[in-house]
Amino acid sequence: MSDRPVLVFDSGLGGLSVLRELRVRMPDRRYLYIVDDAGFPYGDWQEEALATRILDLFAGLLETHQPQLVVIACNTASTLVLSQLRERFAVPFVGTVPAIKPAAEQTRSRLVSVLATPGTVQRQYTRGLIESFAADCEVQLVGSVRLAAMAEAYLRGGALDEAAIHQEIAPAFVEKDGRRTDIVVLACTHYPFLTNAFRKVAPWPVDWLDPAEAIARQAGKLMTGAPSTLPEGFDLAVFTAGHPDYTTRRLIHGFGLHC
Numbered sequence: 001m002s003d004r005p006v007l008v009f010d011s012g013l014g015g016l017s018v019l020r021e022l023r024v025r026m027p028d029r030r031y032l033y034i035v036d037d038a039g040f041p042y043g044d045w046q047e048e049a050l051a052t053r054i055l056d057l058f059a060g061l062l063e064t065h066q067p068q069l070v071v072i073a074c075n076t077a078s079t080l081v082l083s084q085l086r087e088r089f090a091v092p093f094v095g096t097v098p099a100i101k102p103a104a105e106q107t108r109s110r111l112v113s114v115l116a117t118p119g120t121v122q123r124q125y126t127r128g129l130i131e132s133f134a135a136d137c138e139v140q141l142v143g144s145v146r147l148a149a150m151a152e153a154y155l156r157g158g159a160l161d162e163a164a165i166h167q168e169i170a171p172a173f174v175e176k177d178g179r180r181t182d183i184v185v186l187a188c189t190h191y192p193f194l195t196n197a198f199r200k201v202a203p204w205p206v207d208w209l210d211p212a213e214a215i216a217r218q219a220g221k222l223m224t225g226a227p228s229t230l231p232e233g234f235d236l237a238v239f240t241a242g243h244p245d246y247t248t249r250r251l252i253h254g255f256g257l258h259c
């Protein structure tokens with residue numbers, strides 16, 4: 001049974017930022033990357049409809065692919081349905097949620113920002129993380145409608161509009177009583193692909209907190225079975241909208257996935 005894959009799930013290509021860390025930590029596992037591109041972007045979905053969509057999707061995915069572990073490489077989905085997924089299905093789930101706890105531990109200015117989709121910043125789950133772990137910080141929640149799509153276009157070879165990126169990240173930079181934001185939590189898995197651009201247009205240097213390594217560590221703790229007997233070339237990507245276009249296929253192959 002050790003050839004059962006690790007299923008990595010996102011609405012789009014952002015979860016590849018988590019997949020690459022999973023592979024560093026667990027190179028001897030086989031991966032199945034599921035892209036719900038038919039539902040992308042998740043950021044603007046109404047909560048109930050999105051929860052139903054993801055739960056229904058997983059009923060089929062788990063039946064078809066029998067993974068030994070699922071990594072929800074999407075903050076917008078994890079902050080909404082992680083607990084319901086765990087209640088409903090027996091397979092272990094690792095989620096991706098805003099790294100507010102480590103940010104609160106690392107900040108010196110006590111001014112922290114969370115850059116995410118509009119869905120993630122609205123979630124009760126996110127508010128709960130702030131109350132539990134960052135009560136002594138001022139946390140600025142910044143919901144961006146455009147960044148996930150910009151990251152997708154960039155990954156597919158498109159040019160970046162630096163002025164537009166600046167506009168999206170500017171609200172994350174707060175100055176107050178001589179203090180400045182010193183940590184920005186990347187609370188959407190698409191954003192690590194834009195970090196170089198963020199650095200370039202940021203009003204001042206900050207730490208950009210990417211949780212991918214911590215997620216991979218957590219996943220590693222839950223993987224107990226024997227390593228896969230299948231070689232690397234068996235990693236697959238499946239798109240819910242059907243067969244992806246040439247540019248996407250080329251990109252996906254570049255990440256060592258077949259589709």
Ligand code: DGL
Nearest residue numbers: 041042043075076188189
């Ligand atoms: N990658 C997803 C996340 O981490 C969101 C992208 C989307 O809007 O669908 O939140």
